[in-house]
Amino acid sequence: MTDFTAREREILFYLLTKSEPVQIQEIAEALETSERTIQRERERLGQTVAPFQLEMSYIRGRGLQLSGDEGHKRELREALLLSHRQLPSAEDRQVELAYRLLQEEGMIKLQALAHAMYIAPSTISQDLEQVDEWFCQYALELKRKKGLGAEVIGEEIDKRRLLVSLIFTQWDVLSFYRFLQGHVDQLPHLLQIHQREWIEAINQSYAVIVPLTKQQDISDRLLMRAALSLAVQAIRMDRFPMVYELKAYPLEILHHVDTLQQRLPYPLSIAERQWISEELRNFQQDQLETGEELVIRLRVKRLIEQVSLLYGEAFMEDRALEHGLVSHIMSYTKQNIVNPSYVIKQIEREYPRLFDAVKQAAEFVFNDQTFADYDLAFWVMHFGAVLSKPLPKIPYRVLVVCSAGLGSSKLLMNRLRQEFTELEQVESSSLFGIGRLQLKDYDFVLSTVPLPDISQPHLLVNPLLPKEEVERIRKLLVSLPKSFQAAPRQESSGWLDLSRLEELVKTARQLSDAFSIETISAQTEGLEEILLEISNGLVDKNVTSSAVQLSTQLLRRHEMSGLGIPGTRLALFHGRDDSIHRGGFFIYELEQPIELLGMDQAIQPVERMLVLAAPEEATDQLLQLLSSISGAIIENDLQTHQFEYGDIHQLRQILNRTFRKVIERELQPVEQPLDFSL
Missing domain, CATH: 1.10.10.10 (Winged helix-like DNA-binding domain superfamily/Winged helix DNA-binding domain)
Incomplete structure (x- = not known):
């Protein structure tokens, strides 16, 4: 097996996902190291990849490139994967x-x-x-x-909980079992810092805890945690004493603590008895603890890294993917799954190679946990969402509100233009000046001071616009339903375009006729399942040809930014995709509320999902009408309330009024002098 240094692995992992030369600065930033470190590794990297018949070349002005046959690159990927455990x-x-x-x-x-x-x-x-x-x-x-x-x-109790979670990130159940069979080399590197102490404590703790498990059906993972918790206690109790906090525990747990006390070779204080009581509660819980989030997050990072190598796509660069997978794995249950075999077949048909890559990576990273194929099918949706073709950039109009002086507003406006080239129109105003402006003329508002309640999307930002503020604005841009913004219209010559008008009326009627309100069963759990069920329904309506492609597109919108409308029970999902045949607006009532991220980045319960969909190559008339619907949702409080609770008759009336305004704007005469000259 080829030996790689940790730094070599990181650089090669990154370069294997790139087909073009990569600047040294870009590699350094991605790997959170210095350019000098990358330069220092260049010559050794060339020697490392040479046995794989690959070449590491530096192209002046363009950067590093890993060149060679795809088959040889695949061999390098496999070698890197095999070296993962050792380094x-x-x-x-x-x-x-x-x-x-x-x-x-x-x-x-x-x-x-x-x-x-x-x-x-x-x-x-x-x-x-x-x-x-x-x-x-x-x-x-x-x-x-x-x-x-x-x-x-x-507090010591919190330090111990973190310690146990840190150990779980490095140790799986199978290796723990082998360690107990006498294979000391299975002890993770983390615990080899005080190897003898940990070996003695873990073996002793396991011998004490095992008799308690004979009468109960306890998972291997919980048994491992109980043994580690006792080992952590044995190692730390003298140096780091616990502080007792008055709490009540079930009699069964107190009985177990008494039994453990009799088997332990050392006495326990009241505070230490409480630590055991807290940990034994896990035996009565069949769910992931909050402490598992750290374990899941680090393993998800490794999962993304492995899938990137196996599939040959730079998934590691996508932050939203990591967040989406962690949230899904933490909240997803296998109960009440709707027709799992059907789901698997859909995902496998759309993403066959990606499904295999995710399955192989999951077996490698989560080797102490078993995930069924229908679990992995929904993971594939998250990866597939990254592969969805990004929507084209559309010009945005933004208003900057600042009362700290002209200098601050200019500074913020200049930073905006540097970071967001898609901003077509950037204007500034004082806080008192916004009352004289038509805020509906702007796509969103950025302010350096708190604003009164306004209907337009807005953010409070630092005028220096640091990196985290740029990310917040980027999320806001993605959340805006500008994928339906019609192309800028040319100035009218005064001549009524009857063909355009006919197309506008025809499209409005089609949208109105196709509009529906449907109910999603309470048995459909998890956002991924809900979106797939919605998309399957739209396949039946001949709106889209691919339920998986549409659902991954909608899921991508959610992963990039919040889609819940703040202060409501609504979420607005919207997107354009080449799998969509015709545009439409649909509402789905959820029998069971779902927690989703809102546009204000706060978690909110959602009971109605609004879906706007359009083909990738949509007509200007369709985009114009869909855009008018998204605006109508938050036009006023009464209308928002009707979108939340109204029936199909009430909402068809709103659509009719909204479409009528669009058509009337089309009919507005443009004053032109009459020409009677011969």
Whole structure:
């Protein structure tokens, strides 16, 4: 087996997903390292890929390129995959950093951490930014002092919970079982820092906990967690005492604690008995804990990496994909699945190679958990959504509101033009000046000061527009239903275009006749299932030829940004796709509410899903009418309420009024002087 360094693996993983030369700066930014590091690795990379009959070349002005036959690239991918278990990734390094911080009392110098982990202090500083979020999830604070180091602040019970989750990111059930059979080499690298202590504690804890499980049907994963929890207690109880918190526990749990106390070779304080009580509750829960989110997130990153290699697509660059998969795996259940074999056949037919890649990667990354094919089918939808053809950029009109002075507004406007070339019209106004403007003339509003309630989409932003603000604005752009914006019309000559008018009226009638309100059964759980059921219904209506392609397009909209309309029970799904034959507007009432991300980035319950769909090559008239529907939804409070609760008759009346306004604008005369000259 070929040996690769961790850095070589990262660079080669990245280059294998690219067909064109890649700038050194781009590689460095993607891998969160320096350009100098990439330059230093260039010569060694060439030597590494040579046995695979591949060439690593540097093209001046264009960057690095991995060249060679696709078959040889596939061999390199397989070799990299096989080396994955032996060599730590960046995530493994960050897990070890978090683990070492939790083992320390008080402040620890970053230089000492860097020396212990054989990495540069600058890398430690970068990794601390990454792991800070993990500590926050467990109500812990990562406190840093310049020149002194870093320290974890928080309760011991939360530190122990994080420790157990960190171990789970590095250790699967099969390796744990082999370790208990005497294969000490199965102990993860993370625990080899204090190898002898962990071996003794885990074996002792397992021997104590096993008799309690004989009367119960407990999963291997819960048994492993119980053993690890006892081991963590044995190692930490003397150095890091627990603080007791008054709580009530079922008699059955208290009985188990008494039994464990009798079998343990050391006495337990009341606070330590509480730690065991908290952990034994897991035996009565058949669900993922909040602590599992860290485990799932790190494994999803590896899953995306593996699928990228197997499929040959740069899925790793897509942040929305990671978020979507984590949310899906954390919330998805196998119960009440509707016709799973039918779902699998649909996904396999649309994405055969991708399905195989996801299945193979899942077996590799989640080797201690079993996922059925219908689980994986919905994972494939998330990957397939990334492959959906992106919608063309449409010019946007934005209003910038700033009361801090001309300089601030100019600064923000210049930053906007730099970051968003699709912004066609950027205008500024003071807070008091917006009352004199027609806000409906703008697609959205950005403000450096809090605004009164306005109907247009808006965001409060920093005038310097840092990176995170750019991401928020990008999400807002994606959430806007501008995929239905009609092309700019030419100035009218005063001549009534009867053909255009006829097409407009015909399209309006078709949209009105096709409009429907349908109910989605409470047995359909999860957004992916709901979108697939909706799309299958639209296949029956001859709106689209591919339920999978349409549902992945709609899912992509959701993953990129929130689609829930704030303050309502509505979500607006919209998209254009080449699988769509004809446009339409449809409403789906959910018997069971679903939690979705809103346009304001807050989670909200949704009970009605509005779907706007159009062909990729749609007529200007269709886009104009669909755009008018999206505007009508939030035109006023009464109309929004009717979209939330109205029946089909009430909503057809709204559509009729909305279409009438569009047609009347078409008929508006343009004053032109009459020419009587001969």
